[in-house]
Amino acid sequence: MADSQIHVALAGNPNCGKTTLFNLITGANGYVGNWPGVTVEKKEAKLLSDKNVTITDLPGIYSLSPYSPEEQCSRDYLMSGESDVVVQVVDATNLERNLYLALQVIETGLPVVVALNMADLVEKNGDKIDTDKLSKKLGCPVMMISALKNKGIKELFEQVKKSAASKGQVPEHKFDSSIEDVLDHIENNLPASVPANKRRYYAVKLFERDADACKLINLTKEKAARVEQLVAQCEQDCDDDAGSIITGERYGVIAHIIDECLTKAPAKMSTSEKIDRVVTNRILGLPIFVVIMFCVYYIAVSTLGGTVTDFTNDQLFGTDGWYVLGQGRDAYDAAVEAAGDNADSVDPAQYGPYVPGITTVVHDALVAGGTEDGGLVDSLVCDGIVGGLGAIFGFVPQMFLLFVMLSFLEDCGYMARVAFIMDRVFRRFGLSGKSFIPMLVSSGCGVPGVMATKTIENEKDRRMTVMTTTFIPCGAKLPIIALLMGSIIGDSSTTAAWISPLFYFLGVFAVIASGLMLKKTKLFAGRPTPFVMELPAYHFPAIRSWALHVWERCWAFIKKAGTIIFASTVVVWFLSNFGSYNGSFGFLPAMDGISEEFMDYSVLAMLGNLVAWIFAPLGFSTWQATALTVSGLVAKENVVATAGSLLSVADAGETDPSLWTAFAGMFPTMGACVAFGAFNLLCAPCFAAMGTIRNQMDSGKWTAIALGYECAFAWVIGLFINQFYNLLVLGQFGFWTVVAIVLLVAMLFQIFRPMPKHAWTDEDETNTASAAVSA
Amino acid sequence: MKTLGDVKVGESSTIVKLHGEGALRRHLMDLGLIKGTSFKVVKVAPLGDPVEINVRGYELSIRKEEAAVVEVQ
Numbered sequence: 068m069a070d071s072q073i074h075v076a077l078a079g080n081p082n083c084g085k086t087t088l089f090n091l092i093t094g095a096n097g098y099v100g101n102w103p104g105v106t107v108e109k110k111e112a113k114l115l116s117d118k119n120v121t122i123t124d125l126p127g128i129y130s131l132s133p134y135s136p137e138e139q140c141s142r143d144y145l146m147s148g149e150s151d152v153v154v155q156v157v158d159a160t161n162l163e164r165n166l167y168l169a170l171q172v173i174e175t176g177l178p179v180v181v182a183l184n185m186a187d188l189v190e191k192n193g194d195k196i197d198t199d200k201l202s203k204k205l206g207c208p209v210m211m212i213s214a215l216k217n218k219g220i221k222e223l224f225e226q227v228k229k230s231a232a233s234k235g236q237v238p239e240h241k242f243d244s245s246i247e248d249v250l251d252h253i254e255n256n257l258p259a260s261v262p263a264n265k266r267r268y269y270a271v272k273l274f275e276r277d278a279d280a281c282k283l284i285n286l287t288k289e290k291a292a293r294v295e296q297l298v299a300q301c302e303q304d305c306d307d308d309a310g311s312i313i314t315g316e317r318y319g320v321i322a323h324i325i326d327e328c329l330t331k332a333p334a335k336m337s338t339s340e341k342i343d344r345v346v347t348n349r350i351l352g353l354p355i356f357v358v359i360m361f362c363v364y365y366i367a368v369s370t371l372g373g374t375v376t377d378f379t380n381d382q383l384f385g386t387d388g389w390y391v392l393g394q395g396r397d398a399y400d401a402a403v404e405a406a407g408d409n410a411d412s413v414d415p416a417q418y419g420p421y422v423p424g425i426t427t428v429v430h431d432a433l434v435a436g437g438t439e440d441g442g443l444v445d446s447l448v449c450d451g452i453v454g455g456l457g458a459i460f461g462f463v464p465q466m467f468l469l470f471v472m473l474s475f476l477e478d479c480g481y482m483a484r485v486a487f488i489m490d491r492v493f494r495r496f497g498l499s500g501k502s503f504i505p506m507l508v509s510s511g512c513g514v515p516g517v518m519a520t521k522t523i524e525n526e527k528d529r530r531m532t533v534m535t536t537t538f539i540p541c542g543a544k545l546p547i548i549a550l551l552m553g554s555i556i557g558d559s560s561t562t563a564a565w566i567s568p569l570f571y572f573l574g575v576f577a578v579i580a581s582g583l584m585l586k587k588t589k590l591f592a593g594r595p596t597p598f599v600m601e602l603p604a605y606h607f608p609a610i611r612s613w614a615l616h617v618w619e620r621c622w623a624f625i626k627k628a629g630t631i632i633f634a635s636t637v638v639v640w641f642l643s644n645f646g647s648y649n650g651s652f653g654f655l656p657a658m659d660g661i662s663e664e665f666m667d668y669s670v671l672a673m674l675g676n677l678v679a680w681i682f683a684p685l686g687f688s689t690w691q692a693t694a695l696t697v698s699g700l701v702a703k704e705n706v707v708a709t710a711g712s713l714l715s716v717a718d719a720g721e722t723d724p725s726l727w728t729a730f731a732g733m734f735p736t737m738g739a740c741v742a743f744g745a746f747n748l749l750c751a752p753c754f755a756a757m758g759t760i761r762n763q764m765d766s767g768k769w770t771a772i773a774l775g776y777e778c779a780f781a782w783v784i785g786l787f788i789n790q791f792y793n794l795l796v797l798g799q800f801g802f803w804t805v806v807a808i809v810l811l812v813a814m815l816f817q818i819f820r821p822m823p824k825h826a827w828t829d830e831d832e833t834n835t836a837s838a839a840v841s842a
Numbered sequence: 843m844k845t846l847g848d849v850k851v852g853e854s855s856t857i858v859k860l861h862g863e864g865a866l867r868r869h870l871m872d873l874g875l876i877k878g879t880s881f882k883v884v885k886v887a888p889l890g891d892p893v894e895i896n897v898r899g900y901e902l903s904i905r906k907e908e909a910a911v912v913e914v915q
Binding site for chain 2: 129130132161163167307310311314315318343347348352353486488490491492494598599600601602604
């Protein structure tokens with residue numbers, strides 16, 4: 068490491084503005100949310116204004132005690148000696164709790180600069196902080212900054228560079244004299260090799276009996292016994308345990324510091340409290356939440372987003388083309404009507420500034436360039452690539468709007484309240500209030516949805532959320548729903564308005580039923596995990612972080628679309644256009660004497676036939692339906708397009724009646740058709756989401772469990788629908804009817820039986836027992 | 843034993859002792875819920891649980907089940 072290189076660690080409480088500061092000074096795209104616990108791993112980047120300075124953003128923590136992975140990670144990093152100086156970010160509007168961590172960081176003996184963030188809010192509240200006095204009390208420099216308003220940052224880093232050159236400080240703050248005596252004794256027992264600025268840290272850790280922190284200190288047996296005796300004696304004197312004594316002392320020191328350094332303006336009701344009075348009101352809380360969510364989806368999916376998506380699908384990417392600002396549209400429509408059967412002969416370019424759809428442009432360019440019309444290349448590029456990508460990018464506007472609104476609600480602090488309101492409900496299903504965000508995001512796209520589970524600290528909760536969150540219909544599943552509705556009812560525009568929510572309910576039901584069943588299994592055994600969460604003050608999000616947040620989520624989707632789905636559309640195109648006919652393998656449409664139904668001979672048909680038996684009990688054993696399911700596993704976006712080509716209704720969308728009829732013809736009964744829909748909506752998500760699940764689970768075993776469970780659950784629900792439809796509507800009874808009934812009883816039993824006793828581990832039992840004794 | 847979960851909305855009280863053990867107890871302590879800390883129960887969620895308390899100048903959401911380890915006056 069060169070002398071001029073400086074390593075700076077950013078430490079601080081969750082939600083203190085640390086990541087905002089990190090993004091500001093490094094220009095990095097870190098993710099910021101008004102949600103405690105957003106940074107789970109540490110992030111590293113160079114300072115924008117000086118490339119010799121490396122900044123490491125540590126996870127937001129409340130303490131350096133090793134009870135969570137985040138605390139462990141931060142402490143190990145600080146004690147490793149990798150950083151030359153620590154910038155301790157403190158939310159100046161909440162000095163008391165924030166200083167608790169600051170004291171511990173100062174105790175590590177590293178050079179520390181305390182950055183009092185949110186200086187603008189302190190000023191606005193009319194509070195006054197005496198930074199000089201605070202600096203003296205803490206024994207380290209204290210700077211006022213505002214990361215949001217970019218104030219005091221330059222000065223902060225001038226100070227950071229000065230402090231980095233120093234050797235660190237011996238902490239100034241002192242506990243009660245009786246405790247200090249004990250700490251002094253412990254310090255005297257430390258080996259001489261422990262440097263002066265670290266002696267206090269280890270003395271305190273030995274006092275707390277924090278074995279993990281002291282593993283580097285080799286105390287002789289004799290000295291260790293002496294220390295233990297001192298601590299035990301002190302515990303007896305104070306009638307409290309060592310951990311509580313130290314915590315009490317730290318908060319005591321803080322109370323003293325605050326008395327001297329902080330002048331609070333007379334308390335008045337903050338804006339945050341005023342908002343919360345209404346928003347989390349006992350009676351109004353739930354209705355307000357429902358109204359907000361309804362508005363979000365109404366805007367993103369039904370009105371604005373839907374219009375833009377239709378435009379992208381049909382006009383920009385499709386063959387319709389479009390008029391700039393709609394000029395000439397009316398005249399063109401009138402001309403088409405007048406032409407009647409000869410509508411195709413009407414040239415849209417005559418009626419206004421017309422721009423043809425991308426498919427048309429590419430097709431024309433290819434043909435003009437000498438490519439055979441409808442040949443191999445034309446088919447691959449127009450049907451395979453442009454068609455496939457168009458179907459995907461059509462969702463981007465909807466998803467963008469959805470994420471703009473959801474990210475706003477998250478960044479401003481409302482989502483933490485939603486967790487507060489909804490926790491009671493989610494806990495019943497073995498989830499926590501924090502599971503709600505991933506589910507909402509999944510209604511746009513499962514990839515960022517699964518990614519959003521990273522804010523759930525508890526492993527069990529997180530795994531359960533990852534497993535169930537993709538049951539919520541994502542944007543790509545909506546066309547499947549529309550296609551089903553069209554096929555069953557024969558109209559997607561009016562009835563779909565109330566039918567499609569049914570599929571959302573199916574998704575919600577899947578989440579609830581799964582939660583209730585899974586929490587009673589050995590996999591998720593144990594007591595419900597604690598839910599102790601800070602409710603951050605509301606604030607208008609920084610535009611930059613908000614934009615980054617939206618971008619991060621949209622990008623996850625676009626990246627998926629651009630890579631996996633792009634590749635998969637080409638693969639699906641290949642599978643359905645190539646095959647063997649009359650003994651030769653090749654591009655089917657170009658073969659001599661082949662009929663319109665050339666796909667019957669394709670590789671896809673062979674694959675479909677191979678696995679079709681699995682779906683026989685669900686009522687759809689044709690290779691076409693199976694092939695659709697397979698292409699859905701690659702990407703749900705493929706299903707409608709594949710259905711169009713399989714059923715030889717080329718260029719048809721989910722709103723095309725000719726496709727509805729052909730689609731319905733694929734299934735023997737309506738029950739089978741609905742079963743097909745249910746299976747495709749609930750089974751393992753697309754390749755991209757599966758990859759994200761693999762990343763989040765960080766375990767092959769858990770990924771397999773998650774995907775296996777989703778598929779099995781989807782299959783069982785599909786079986787129920789088909790068999791009970793056959794039984795109740797058609798009066799058919801058979802072997803699979805019995806299986807369905809048995810499975811239904813088993814499922815109801817697992818849902819409604821009480822929490823089994825054995826599900827609590829022995830450790831929990833002893834905890835409960837000892838808690839009962841101490842009570 | 844009266845616990846934090848028993849305090850009515852709008853009432854204030856002081857912590858007498860923190861029971862329980864392990865990560866939850868440590869976490870509550872680190873958040874400043876220790877002997878002698880006064881707090882106020884601000885509200886209860888629409889479905890009756892969890893409760894929101896104001897402690898050391900910030901708002902904390904805690905389930906009644908977990909609040910049961912906090913003994914209050």
